[in-house]
Each structure stands twice: as C-alpha cells, then as structure tokens.
Amino acid sequence: MTDRQTPEAEARAIEVPEAAGGWGSLEGIAATELSQRAGPGALETLRHLNKPDGTACTSCAWIKPPNPAAFEFCENGAKATLWDLTSARCTPAFFEAHTVSELWHLSANELEREGRLIEPLRYDPATDRYVRATWDEAFAAIGSKLKAIPAKAMTFYASGKAALEPSYLYAVWARALGHNNLPDSSNMCHETTSVGLKKVIGSPVGTCQLEDLEQCDAIFYLGQNPGTNSPRILHPLQQAVKRGCKIVTFNPLKEAGLVEFVNPQSPLEMLTGKATRLSHLYLQVRPGGDIAALMGVCKHVLARAGREEGLLDQDFIAQHTDGFAAFCAKLDATGWDALEAASGVTRAEMEAAGDVYAEAKAVIGIYGMGLTQQVHGSEAIGLLVNLLLLRGNIGRPGAGCSPIRGHSNVQGQRTVGITEKVALAPVDKYREVLGLETPPEDGHNTAQFLEALLEGRNRVYVGLGGNLAMAVPDHSRVHPAWRGMDLTVHIATRLNHTHLLPGKESWILPCLVRSEEDIQGSGNQFVSIEDSFSHIYSSMGRRKPASEHLLSETAILCELAKASLPANPRWRWDEWRGDYARIRDLIAQTYPKEFHDMDRRMHEPGGFFAATTRGAGCGTRRAARPNSPTPASSTPGRRMKPPIRCA
Incomplete structure (x- = not known):
C-alpha cells in the first residue's frame, strides 16, 4: 500500500483501536452482571447458550453450531442475556409514581434500567399514567377495538426477534383481519x-x-x-x-x-x-x-x-x-x-x-x-x-x-410470512391449510406506514417488540401523529420511548424473554430460529419467568386473535397456544419444501438448511445453492445465471 493519502484521508485517520476480544470482553460481561444482578442461574443459562439443548442468543443472527465450543457466546450475547435476566422490575407502582409526560424526558438508558415489565398496563388519559390491568381486560378491549376499525387502517410491525412460531401466527392474524400491513425492521435494515x-x-x-x-x-x-x-x-x-x-x-x-x-x-x-x-x-x-x-x-x-x-x-x-x-x-x-x-x-x-x-x-x-x-x-x-x-x-x-444480519431471527420472520408484499406471501397455501382468503393488494412497508400515519389514515399500531417511533426520522412530525392513533398496542419486555407515545387507547403487554420457561398445556415449549445462513434450529428457555403474570408472545397473539376474529373451526388458537409443535406443523404444511418434518429436524445439531427454491405465490425467498443437487437454473446441471450489470 502507498503512503500517499488524500487530505480527507489524513483528516479522518485515527489511532488504531485496541484489539477486539481479550480481557476487555470479560470485563464487559462482568460489569453487566454487576449492574443487572441476573443471579447465579444466569451462569447456567450462558453455559447452554447457542447449544443444541439450550437457548438461541437474542443478540444477533449468527449460527447455533453443530459442534459448539465450551462457551458458545460472545460479549454481546452474554450482555443481552444478562439484560434479559435482570433482577430489576418495572412494576405498576413505578407508573403510579410517574406520568407518561415525565417519563418521556428520561433517557433510553434510564428507562431500560427500570428492568422488566411484569404486568399488563393500560394508558389512562385522565391521569396521563399507565395503570395495572388484567389480561382478560386487555384482550377484550383490544379485540373490541380491532373489530370496529377498518383493517386497512391497521399496521402490525415486527422488530426482528420473535421466533418463527409467533411470527407465523402474527402474519396469519393480520391477514385474517383483512390487511397485509406487515412491515418489519428489515424495511430499514436489509x-x-x-x-x-x-x-x-x-x-x-x-x-x-x-x-x-x-x-x-x-x-x-x-x-x-x-x-x-x-x-x-x-x-x-x-x-x-x-x-x-x-x-x-x-x-x-x-x-x-x-x-x-x-x-x-x-x-x-x-x-x-x-x-x-x-x-x-x-x-x-x-x-x-x-x-x-x-x-x-x-x-x-x-x-x-x-x-x-x-x-x-x-x-x-x-x-x-x-x-x-x-x-x-x-x-x-x-x-x-x-x-x-x-x-x-x-x-x-x-x-x-x-x-x-x-x-x-x-x-x-x-x-x-x-x-x-x-x-x-x-x-x-x-x-x-x-x-x-x-x-x-x-x-x-x-x-x-x-x-450479515443484525437482529436474531429477522430473516426468519420474512421466511414465515411477515411481509407486506402479496407476491412473497404463501397465498395459495393459506387457502389450502387454513381456509384463509388473504387480501389481494400489497400492504405498506415502514415508509408507507409513516405516510399513512402523517395523513391520518393509519389508526391502529400493534408492535411485536421494537422501538419504531424512535428509529424512524422526522420526529417532530411523526411523534404528534403517533399520539393521534385510535389504538396502540406494544408486546414488549422493557419500557422504551415508543410506549410513551400512547394513542387514544394504549396497552403494554409484557412477554417472556427467550431464555425463560414457556409453560403451556403440553409443557415447556421449544421455539425455532433462523440464522444468517438460513439454518433453522430449536431454542428452549429454562429460567423461571420474571413474573407470574407474564405470557409468551405466542400466547398473547393467540388470545388477541381469538378476541378480534370470528370463530373458525380451522383456526385453532387454543390448540396452537397449548402446543407449539402444532404451529410448526402448520409452517411445514404452508412451506412444505423448506420446512418438511420441521419439528424433528430443528432439534438436530446445527438445525436444518431451508434451501429449496419457492414457487410463485408460495413466498419465493431464496434460490437453491448453485452447487446444490437442485440447481436454481431451469437448465439441468447449470448454476444460477446472475447478471453482471453496470453501476
């Protein structure tokens, strides 16, 4: 390399940072444990993190390898797990002591330091506070509101960490209501x-x-x-x-x-x-x-x-x-x-x-x-x-x-139907497997949601995680419009500033984290995750939940769907909530080439590779690997034909 540099290059030259890893990583993990006080059980969770019998890390979308190292986690993964397992609790008493307007002026870090949300909360406009509610109250009120508002005025946003099972049901619920407004964090990332x-x-x-x-x-x-x-x-x-x-x-x-x-x-x-x-x-x-x-x-x-x-x-x-x-x-x-x-x-x-x-x-x-x-x-x-x-x-x-994908399972959410594009949704399979007739027109992505919001056309926001109001630009226009929506619903683990922009009616529904037990009718439930390399594998939590009042994302979505949709003998929300293997059966039927025998294969070390080309109308997502037994080209034995194009 030459020593000659442009003036701009010289101006931005900086001292080479210290090497990554090393003792600094361990010090970072130790500092996080001291601040979060996750307890001795956290060490057992870390020991099983990203291993075949353990929990898939929520930090990023890197692999869960078939032959894991003794410690198969990084500094970020350990920190994310310790944050999830914090001993701090954001209780209803905290909200009794602070109005939403007061909380808005706290930093994101100060809000997160309050810890895990542990009970359902309803916004009370008269006092400008979130107040304690029961799950039955929340499901009934949200379901009634959704029935009264046109489906095209709703947006169901997904942040990127929900597992394949709740992600699949989330997309089904939205389309059963009558809309394809399913933007996710990929709209702003990949x-x-x-x-x-x-x-x-x-x-x-x-x-x-x-x-x-x-x-x-x-x-x-x-x-x-x-x-x-x-x-x-x-x-x-x-x-x-x-x-x-x-x-x-x-x-x-x-x-x-x-x-x-x-x-x-x-x-x-x-x-x-x-x-x-x-x-x-x-x-x-x-x-x-x-x-x-x-x-x-x-x-x-x-x-x-x-x-x-x-x-x-x-x-x-x-x-x-x-x-x-x-x-x-x-x-x-x-x-x-x-x-x-x-x-x-x-x-x-x-x-x-x-x-x-x-x-x-x-x-x-x-x-x-x-x-x-x-x-x-x-x-x-x-x-x-x-x-x-x-x-x-x-x-x-x-x-x-x-x-390289960022959020854990953000790629997987698209795999199982969270998309605003009709051409990428398994329309024919929805009809065959669920008797579901889906809306024929595309929904809106994140940018189109914001346009509808600013124009007063979007009246409902449901957020499956995330902090979208802070992630989008033009806060001076977006935030006042956000407060003008008829209903905002947040499925979340910790408080963030998007929650502090309540609509006319607003709910915070606290959920389990991935490393916690998810006990349903058939016992502790596995979920499934997709990594950056399109491998699918299982994840199970074993830590006791932060509160007896918490529900899993899957349970919350099943109850919301029951409360907002007409009864249909083919929509077995109670059965799906009770046994997630039944949801995986639906995924396998909806995407038979990629997910056949899913419930067995996802438990194999390293999971399985979802590699088959999807046909038109069945969610075309990826081509087969060109050197695989099933070439993507229509000509037998040939690799795919990617075009060289001028920049």
Whole structure:
C-alpha cells in the first residue's frame, strides 16, 4: 500500500483501536452482571447458550453450531442475556409514581434500567399514567377495538426477534383481519439485500454457508464491524487468517474487530495478549465510497486479465451472466482520478485489493448495513456481486456473497410470512391449510406506514417488540401523529420511548424473554430460529419467568386473535397456544419444501438448511445453492445465471 493519502484521508485517520476480544470482553460481561444482578442461574443459562439443548442468543443472527465450543457466546450475547435476566422490575407502582409526560424526558438508558415489565398496563388519559390491568381486560378491549376499525387502517410491525412460531401466527392474524400491513425492521435494515441481491443473483439472502469460511482464500469485508455487531464471527475469521486467508476491509473507520483479535476462549492468547491481525488490507473509504472503490478493484482485475490469460472465468461469465461487455466499457470510461475522488482511497490501495482478489482461488464477499444503508445501496451490492462474478466466485465452495444480519431471527420472520408484499406471501397455501382468503393488494412497508400515519389514515399500531417511533426520522412530525392513533398496542419486555407515545387507547403487554420457561398445556415449549445462513434450529428457555403474570408472545397473539376474529373451526388458537409443535406443523404444511418434518429436524445439531427454491405465490425467498443437487437454473446441471450489470 502507498503512503500517499488524500487530505480527507489524513483528516479522518485515527489511532488504531485496541484489539477486539481479550480481557476487555470479560470485563464487559462482568460489569453487566454487576449492574443487572441476573443471579447465579444466569451462569447456567450462558453455559447452554447457542447449544443444541439450550437457548438461541437474542443478540444477533449468527449460527447455533453443530459442534459448539465450551462457551458458545460472545460479549454481546452474554450482555443481552444478562439484560434479559435482570433482577430489576418495572412494576405498576413505578407508573403510579410517574406520568407518561415525565417519563418521556428520561433517557433510553434510564428507562431500560427500570428492568422488566411484569404486568399488563393500560394508558389512562385522565391521569396521563399507565395503570395495572388484567389480561382478560386487555384482550377484550383490544379485540373490541380491532373489530370496529377498518383493517386497512391497521399496521402490525415486527422488530426482528420473535421466533418463527409467533411470527407465523402474527402474519396469519393480520391477514385474517383483512390487511397485509406487515412491515418489519428489515424495511430499514436489509431491505436493500432482499431486493437488490435478488435482482442480481436471484436470491434475496446470502449464498454462503459456515463451511465456506473454512475454504476461502480471501474475504472482502464491507460496512460491518464484527467486534461490535457479531463478535462470534471473529472466531472463523481468525481461523481463516491463520490458515492463510487474506481479509480486505472497506470501512471509513478503523474498527477494532477488523484490525486485531484476542480470542477470549484461548488461554494462551489471554495470558500472552498476543493478537491476530485480521485485515491484510484496510481501505478507509469515505462514507458512500464503496461503489467507487469496488469499481477500482474491478478495473484493476480487468487490466490484469488483459495481460494474464485465464485470470477471468470466461466460461462462467459467458454461460451464467449478462451485460459483461457493457460493464467493461463502463469501467474503461471511468478514470482513476474520478475513482480516487469518489472512494476516498488511492489507486494503489484499490490495485492492491485487486491483486488479492486476482490471486485468490475462492473469495467471499461479506457485508453489513454500512454498504447498503444509503441511496445507492442496491448498486453497491451489484458492484460487489460483479467483482465476485469475474472469477466465478458465486455458487462454489469457499465463495459467494454473505450479508450479515443484525437482529436474531429477522430473516426468519420474512421466511414465515411477515411481509407486506402479496407476491412473497404463501397465498395459495393459506387457502389450502387454513381456509384463509388473504387480501389481494400489497400492504405498506415502514415508509408507507409513516405516510399513512402523517395523513391520518393509519389508526391502529400493534408492535411485536421494537422501538419504531424512535428509529424512524422526522420526529417532530411523526411523534404528534403517533399520539393521534385510535389504538396502540406494544408486546414488549422493557419500557422504551415508543410506549410513551400512547394513542387514544394504549396497552403494554409484557412477554417472556427467550431464555425463560414457556409453560403451556403440553409443557415447556421449544421455539425455532433462523440464522444468517438460513439454518433453522430449536431454542428452549429454562429460567423461571420474571413474573407470574407474564405470557409468551405466542400466547398473547393467540388470545388477541381469538378476541378480534370470528370463530373458525380451522383456526385453532387454543390448540396452537397449548402446543407449539402444532404451529410448526402448520409452517411445514404452508412451506412444505423448506420446512418438511420441521419439528424433528430443528432439534438436530446445527438445525436444518431451508434451501429449496419457492414457487410463485408460495413466498419465493431464496434460490437453491448453485452447487446444490437442485440447481436454481431451469437448465439441468447449470448454476444460477446472475447478471453482471453496470453501476
């Protein structure tokens, strides 16, 4: 790499942070335990976290491996679990002592420090307070209100952590009421992936599996900080580097998790403090400069290909891509000065990255929302895919495109029907399995919900977790409109500021966390989770609930559906609440290719891979892996045909 830097690069250069992991991770966990006082039982929960017989972590969407380590959790996962198991309780007495207006002025941290919500609460406009209520009162009042309001004026939002069973029922309940207004946190996070990636390779989710990280020669890592957002990926990254894989990072800031890593599970590394350098090259692009930087890498690879016969996978390009000549012409017409100015990195840095790519036999592109949460996010994905396609790095071992999901199970919620798009909903199967006729028109996504809210057309908000009112922009307009809704309902574990924007009628319905026992008619219930690699596996909680008044998300949704929908012999809400295996049977019937024999397979170590291509009208979500026995292409034996497109 050259020593020459642009003035902007020099201005933003910062001291390289300390290595990720190490004693700092353990200190962070210890500090969280001291603040939350989760108790000795929390250690047992952590011991089983992300193991076949334990609880799937709520921190992120990383894997629950078939052969777990002794401690299969990271600092973030431990903190999230300890926060869930806090001894602090947000009781009705707390709300008696504070008006909603007073609580609004507390910080998010101050609200969370009050601990777990433990009883149903109803907003009383006369006193500006939430007051204690019973579950029967809540279900009856909410059900009556929902019956009186047109379905098109309702929004059912999902935050991304609910398991597959309640997520499936949530989507069914909304459509049975008569609407497809089912936005979720993906609308603001990985919607670019589900739309943009599908456009260029036919799959709205990643093409890689964990074993690919064991076979790649290079990883191009863009717009994600694993040290903060998904620390457990640091272990396979470290193993890859130790066997000779080169990581090329694109990120405006030097992130500790992509610079060096000290493995907290290695006694030798902990005693010596010896860190593994992760990034072979670190390109500090300007924010939004990824497209130009990737174009520069592609430009250099094509220049080398002009001198080195066989560098490009010409057969793959000819058989499985489109637009190659136009892409080359675009790169040829774009000068290095323009690419340096737009990317914020030098030509020499882009060429060095291109050399790593050209000399690697198998390359994986890993990215997060730093690449996609911008106006040109889809084009950024397209450029990354184009780079991979030049040497056939899609659809073979050790190669592919791998977006990193944030929320645990946010991808899984889309898998089982939480979507505003009719084309992605299993319309025919709903009719066959449940006798349910679904609304024919698309619902609204998060942005369209806000438009309807500001125009006074949205009158009901039901939130399955989340803090949406604080996550959206334009608070000065959105927050007053939020208070104008007829009904707001929040299924939640802790208090947040969205709860403090009550509609004319508002309810807070406290639920169990994933690590707590969920005792129903057939005993303690398993739920199922999907990870970033599209694997499905079971999760069971064993901790005693924070309160005898808490209900599971599934139980709450079943009771709300009963209270708001007409009786139907095929909608067996009591049976589904009593035994979640019956819900999994519904999922298997609704998505037979992906979820056949679900209740058995999800208990296997490592779960099962939901990999089959879905047909029209049955929720097309992902293509088969190109090197799988069932190719995505209609031509037998061929890999999928992803197009190379001009940026």
